[in-house]
Amino acid sequence: MPPNIKSKVDDTALVARRRSQVLAAAIELFGKRGYHPTTVREIAEHAGLSTGLVYQYFGDKEDVLYLGLQTVLDSYRERIPAATEGIADPLERFRAAVHAYCRVIDANIDATVLAYRETKSVSPKRRGVIMQKEVETNALIEAEVRSCVKAGLFEKTDVGLLTYLIVMFAHAWALKAWHFQGQMSVEQYTDRNLALLLNPVLTERGRRENVRLAAAR
Amino acid sequence: MPPNIKSKVDDTALVARRRSQVLAAAIELFGKRGYHPTTVREIAEHAGLSTGLVYQYFGDKEDVLYLGLQTVLDSYRERIPAATEGIADPLERFRAAVHAYCRVIDANIDATVLAYRETKSVSPKRRGVIMQKEVETNALIEAEVRSCVKAGLFEKTDVGLLTYLIVMFAHAWALKAWHFQGQMSVEQYTDRNLALLLNPVLTERGRRENVRLAAAR
Amino acid sequence: MPPNIKSKVDDTALVARRRSQVLAAAIELFGKRGYHPTTVREIAEHAGLSTGLVYQYFGDKEDVLYLGLQTVLDSYRERIPAATEGIADPLERFRAAVHAYCRVIDANIDATVLAYRETKSVSPKRRGVIMQKEVETNALIEAEVRSCVKAGLFEKTDVGLLTYLIVMFAHAWALKAWHFQGQMSVEQYTDRNLALLLNPVLTERGRRENVRLAAAR
Amino acid sequence: MPPNIKSKVDDTALVARRRSQVLAAAIELFGKRGYHPTTVREIAEHAGLSTGLVYQYFGDKEDVLYLGLQTVLDSYRERIPAATEGIADPLERFRAAVHAYCRVIDANIDATVLAYRETKSVSPKRRGVIMQKEVETNALIEAEVRSCVKAGLFEKTDVGLLTYLIVMFAHAWALKAWHFQGQMSVEQYTDRNLALLLNPVLTERGRRENVRLAAAR
DNA sequence: TATGAATGAGTCTTCATTCAT
DNA sequence: GATGAATGAAGACTCATTCAT
Structure with missing residues (x-):
């Protein structure tokens, strides 16, 4: 139903772990500062990983928001x-x-x-x-x-x-x-x-x- | 009380007119698309004046939002x-x-x-x-x-x-x-x-x- | 006929001047180093203007190539x-x-x-x-x-x-x-x-x- | 004579086999889409092996092109x-x-x-x-x-x-x-x-x- | 006052390359 | 030897803001 987010990684457990890692950081930052003012770099840093990795598990920044809202x-x-x-x-x-x-x-x-x-x-x-x-x-x-x-x-x-x-x-x-x-x-x-x-x-x-x-x- | 917005123009009546012109456009666009996705250029266009003029009556984009919310x-x-x-x-x-x-x-x-x-x-x-x-x-x-x-x-x-x-x-x-x-x-x-x-x-x-x-x- | 390139500036003479300024630089750099290795920044620098200005006269980098080839x-x-x-x-x-x-x-x-x-x-x-x-x-x-x-x-x-x-x-x-x-x-x-x-x-x-x-x- | 490509693997037969595997894929993709738009990941995928393996047999992406052209x-x-x-x-x-x-x-x-x-x-x-x-x-x-x-x-x-x-x-x-x-x-x-x-x-x-x-x- | 062309800092995103397993 | 997850440097592009006219 929800147009699913594509990940470049297959390992389901890893995908789940990384995603929730990113989402936790994102929800906090988006909630505090808002979606637009928060940079992907900040999300990655806050989640303790590199910028590029975010894009291995989410198509783009909006995907992070979307999954965040769903969560x-x-x-x-x-x-x-x-x-x-x-x-x-x-x-x-x-x-x-x-x-x-x-x-x-x-x-x-x-x-x-x-x-x-x-x-x-x-x-x-x-x-x-x-x-x-x-x-x-x-x-x-x-x-x-x-x-x-x-x-x-x-x-x-x-x-x-x-x-x-x-x-x-x-x-x-x-x-x-x-x-x-x-x-x-x-x-x-x-x-x-x-x-x-x-x-x-x-x-x-x-x-x-x-x-x-x-x-x- | 409100930290007042500085205008580069003195004529009070003109300031009031220009500001409400800009604010009307801004409130509509901010309301429809949100603050960040709306560009100053769009606000100016929608208000029927030039980009530069906005900065004669408002210090920056945030001023527009601030006065808009107050309005x-x-x-x-x-x-x-x-x-x-x-x-x-x-x-x-x-x-x-x-x-x-x-x-x-x-x-x-x-x-x-x-x-x-x-x-x-x-x-x-x-x-x-x-x-x-x-x-x-x-x-x-x-x-x-x-x-x-x-x-x-x-x-x-x-x-x-x-x-x-x-x-x-x-x-x-x-x-x-x-x-x-x-x-x-x-x-x-x-x-x-x-x-x-x-x-x-x-x-x-x-x-x-x-x-x-x-x-x- | 050719899907025309859009400019954010109206003044026809200026558009023509700026475009040929950019195109001259681009054709030289694209010719010497190739399209992909040449950065928009380099083109702008070589043409003697700012990066942002290129985007006032061309939709994107490919537009520059396209108009360059046509020229x-x-x-x-x-x-x-x-x-x-x-x-x-x-x-x-x-x-x-x-x-x-x-x-x-x-x-x-x-x-x-x-x-x-x-x-x-x-x-x-x-x-x-x-x-x-x-x-x-x-x-x-x-x-x-x-x-x-x-x-x-x-x-x-x-x-x-x-x-x-x-x-x-x-x-x-x-x-x-x-x-x-x-x-x-x-x-x-x-x-x-x-x-x-x-x-x-x-x-x-x-x-x-x-x-x-x-x-x- | 050709500045030779370094491989991290010794087995000569294997090197030859892997290289031609990669080169066949690379030549096809480079030819179809060009060198720069083709990613190493795509080459590896097309050749049926992992990204990392490419770097066991070639120093970098340019090596692949170079050997490809020679081939x-x-x-x-x-x-x-x-x-x-x-x-x-x-x-x-x-x-x-x-x-x-x-x-x-x-x-x-x-x-x-x-x-x-x-x-x-x-x-x-x-x-x-x-x-x-x-x-x-x-x-x-x-x-x-x-x-x-x-x-x-x-x-x-x-x-x-x-x-x-x-x-x-x-x-x-x-x-x-x-x-x-x-x-x-x-x-x-x-x-x-x-x-x-x-x-x-x-x-x-x-x-x-x-x-x-x-x-x- | 008014204009809109010009600037350049900052963002998202990609991808060659590395490295732990 | 092989894998593919992780990194981070670099590039395209946007847009708030300035300034010459």
Whole structure:
């Protein structure tokens, strides 16, 4: 499916090792300084190998970004199922999934920022692949939301949008790190956001007024 | 406060005209293709003037980005007060503010994406100025939230975080345009998000379970 | 017709001046050291301008070669008609044309060698254009041969091949410069080759034997 | 005499085998794409061995070209004596030699073009060796011409230049393959060129005029 | 003020060559 | 002897910036 990156080396294990070596360096540097300002030379140096070697395992610089983005998104997609495994209760699964998601983002702040900043830097075709991966990750959260609705724990609500609100606050932890970091931990951040979403914001009086206003539009 | 951009031209009116001419072109191109891939030559061409002239009104390329980002964020900050002017009812003001915010973002999708992608491309000192502007815009929303709490329309809730949730879904309209555009209008998008935030997600049973789970953490 | 080279500069006179400046340097260096070993930097230096400027007037290095080859072949094609102008006698025209051809080759030995060595270094489509120009030059010689046949000065001979023999010995003056230079002047070289072609090689006895052998094949 | 190529391997038979393996691949690729655009990796691949092995049998890439050119020229030099062996009649020997030469060129068109394009790509000292080989081959043809003169079959003519004309039309078969191939076979080509050279081109009247013009110079 | 031609530093990328296995 | 992964020097090309007009 993903237009595969060609390597000039055959040994699969070596390819995997070298690639992740390069990708780790690249994701860090791309995340910190951005894709364009980071030079291939810097990536190679940071990864502890020569410039030329990067081109034995990647076709060009964009390939490094592309595989980097995929790596990041794949890691997100894999951690959520791992976190919900064995949990039966829908609401508990839901909370576990959201916490897992926020935790993996916290562990990869540079990478998350990278995904936001540089998805546009890959070719349109590849961008589609990247977006598809994001959709798939969102679907994991959405499934938990849906289970809660089915179990009668959530009102019959706007599932897609609720999912997006969750995804957005998770991402915001990375995107607005300068704002949140130091104020609280990821766990607190997650809990407080969940509380906001799950508990009523409006008072009884507010609710009546809101109905009126919303109807008036 | 902002480390000011030096112009080689004195005529204030001319400076203002030329700068906005360049900035309009730059914001569009930076938004569409990104800061680094856009060349100064392209900006000048798009603005209908010569390359050299850009350097009469801006010190360097980064200046253009910096002033561009400020322009974008300023326009956001200005539209919200305009939208709430004359409205007395706190909840109505709140809703008007949020709708105004979403509307201005919708009208400047490229610019919003630009602010997300390229804030890191300016020097740290300048980045602070940019973030400050963002904080100020958020404060406008936060003020409305606070009024609603004071008026007894909102529960005594996590005002800062609620504000962020609102800001995030507004931004998401631009950041995830590929996902939302076509599915609904901005107005619908705003209403549905507000509904989600303001109406309870949990059922009665869900609420009891949630309390138990949250407490168990 | 020829897929035209794009310049980033509009001023036609300047384009013409800069291009010929670059081409003169390039033809010399390409001729002496070959296309690949010559760097764009060297061309620019030799032409007395900066590397970047070459790219304002040529799309890439191959464009320089392509235009260089065209320049060389065009100059050949133009000198022959100039040399025969005003001469009526077919044989005299023929001799004038051949001498002119050899003379222009002598004046551009590097360029002639270049045309032989590097025609393969341009894209297939462009190679076709180059070859066409060569065919057109040959046609100028062929026309003179044909006139001599028509005027009853040449036997009804193999016109195409005779033309090629002439073209080849003209080129050989450049290609085998190391062998001929010093032994004689171009004019002598041309005369002696023409003498060989136009006077009988075989003796009377040789002719009889040759007829027998050629028939036996 | 040729500054000899160093091999890191001793076994003479193996050296010979490996070298010819590499050279066959190299001559083909150099002939088709040129010396510089062909990579050592491609040569090794085409020869069915590893890149590193090339450097066990050749000092560097230029060595491969140098030995390749020698191989080509040697093969030419060897085929001519083989073709004249046993023939006593001078004119018959002459014709056999020319036919043999054209035939071997036809069988090695890429290699012949290679010799023309890339002789300049070797060091000056080595270039001398290559040219010497070419001179030796020419001498084989020249000897036959001289025999014909001595036997009274050829007029006392410009032997050196006549030899060159013959060599040139033989080479032209390869150099201008795009022009001649398809029009006729090598044998026809050879016969027609020999006919042109050996039979008079000028008519009786043409001869008188030519004497006048040549004298007038 | 305005222009756009000119500069040259810096980037990506290739590839001859080496060397550990 | 053979392999092919690793190196790094070098080249094509771009583009922010300057400056003569």
